[in-house]
Amino acid sequence: MASSLGARASLCVPAAGDASSRKSVGSKAHNLRFHDQRLVSLSLLGRQTTKPGSRPQQKVLCLSVQQASQSKVAVNPLELEDAKEPPINLYKPKGPYTATIVSVERIVGPKAPGETCHIVIDHGGNVPYWEGQSYGVIPPGENPKKPGMPNNVRLYSIASTRYGDSFDGRTASLCVRRAVYYDPETGKEDPSKKGVCSNFLCDSKPGDKIQLAGPSGKVMLLPEEDPKATHIMIATGTGVAPYRGYLRRMFMEAVPTFKFSGLAWLFLGVANSDSLLYDDEFSSYLRDYPDHFRYDRALSREQKNRNGGRCTSRTRSKSAHIYFCGLKGMMPGIQDTLKRVAEERGEAWDAKLLQLRKNKQWHVEVY
Ligand code: FAD
Numbered sequence: 001m002a003s004s005l006g007a008r009a010s011l012c013v014p015a016a017g018d019a020s021s022r023k024s025v026g027s028k029a030h031n032l033r034f035h036d037q038r039l040v041s042l043s044l045l046g047r048q049t050t051k052p053g054s055r056p057q058q059k060v061l062c063l064s065v066q067q068a069s070q071s072k073v074a075v076n077p078l079e080l081e082d083a084k085e086p087p088i089n090l091y092k093p094k095g096p097y098t099a100t101i102v103s104v105e106r107i108v109g110p111k112a113p114g115e116t117c118h119i120v121i122d123h124g125g126n127v128p129y130w131e132g133q134s135y136g137v138i139p140p141g142e143n144p145k146k147p148g149m150p151n152n153v154r155l156y157s158i159a160s161t162r163y164g165d166s167f168d169g170r171t172a173s174l175c176v177r178r179a180v181y182y183d184p185e186t187g188k189e190d191p192s193k194k195g196v197c198s199n200f201l202c203d204s205k206p207g208d209k210i211q212l213a214g215p216s217g218k219v220m221l222l223p224e225e226d227p228k229a230t231h232i233m234i235a236t237g238t239g240v241a242p243y244r245g246y247l248r249r250m251f252m253e254a255v256p257t258f259k260f261s262g263l264a265w266l267f268l269g270v271a272n273s274d275s276l277l278y279d280d281e282f283s284s285y286l287r288d289y290p291d292h293f294r295y296d297r298a299l300s301r302e303q304k305n306r307n308g309g310r311c312t313s314r315t316r317s318k319s320a321h322i323y324f325c326g327l328k329g330m331m332p333g334i335q336d337t338l339k340r341v342a343e344e345r346g347e348a349w350d351a352k353l354l355q356l357r358k359n360k361q362w363h364v365e366v367y
Helices: 036-044 058-070 196-203 237-252 279-288 330-344 349-358
Strands: 097-106 116-122 134-138 154-157 171-177 209-216 230-236 263-270 293-299 321-326 362-366
Touching (some): 097 196, 134 196, 154 171, 154 196, 171 237, 230 237, 230 330, 237 293, 237 321, 330 362, 349 362
Parallel strands (some): 230 263, 263 293
Antiparallel strands (some): 134 154, 134 209
8 A cells, every 4th residue: 555655555445244234224226316517517518538447648638637627516605615624513412403304315226235325414504514524413312221311413424525415515415324233143124223313314305304413523634735645545335425525525526725636546345336335426537537546446245356456556655645434343454454564565564653643644434
């Protein structure tokens, strides 16, 4: 990996489905239309670059980059760029903001183990956030462990940029996996033990009200001082949420204060092809920004890497950032691999890790 190690490394990302295979539902997939607006603007410009997956010639690439930046989506209000510090805990669990559900879409195919939904929430511009932050959601009902008290808050990484999926700063999107419980003895689903908040969110309907706290979290904020930096993003399942926000900011939105020209590299681990999240969106960046985006998919139950190889990086950059988001279980294997690779090169991993942490290049949010 990375670059900041000045080393070659292989990353094998465990898939979300492995740890949560007991959790499963089976409803039909919906068609996704996450970026209609962008597709329209591309076709208006008559933009046609190279075949998906093929690398353009240098001459074509220049044209492609220029046109790509022209085709980015306008966002507003640009005042959302003004603050020097991220908003933190504007609303507390005891005084939450009442937001409204705009849409809930199942975003995995029928063969995915479990259900994951993309949920758009209208906060009317009242609960602003930065990419990489989380919202707290207080599900309705009584806390089962504290009768008479409201349910505890649950955190969800925000999967949109600060402008939201409608590019107007009024919505936030979440990527939520429905937590269900299978009795280990009978193997049957036990609805009395299903996850309270994830089921509330995945079952909610447009117009429903939702209690929000936050935003919270600084560790996964996208460092933007160096637009040429390398960002290596590793996710299992819904851990991809913050990266969707980063990538939309880098490649989809016309943000005057952030013109990304570095390298973003996403490793996504899921159970199978049907479990891939936001794959169309990420594939379009691969097609449009081949020099600035790489995307490796690890499908644990299909035992292959979608790009046909190991997740291997040979790039070097002193300012690379590395991010981990998703299941806690992903960390030990990854850390072991990094340690082994560093040692193969005669480098002390513990010292490297300390340095990465000190330089704020090491970003971890696992749950
Ligand atoms: P809970 O009701 O809290 O139950 C937890 C688990 O226990 C469930 O699997 C449930 O089936 C099981 N259970 C319930 N009762 C019993 C019982 N009696 N015996 C045994 N098991 C039982 N999640 C996402 O989907 N997307 C995200 O982007 C995301 N981001 C996060 C970011 C952060 C920083 C953190 C800390 C967590 C994040 N999570 C995310 C996880 C999320 O906060 C919740 O923990 C998750 O949705 C489960 O909450 P729940 O209310 O549905 O389940």
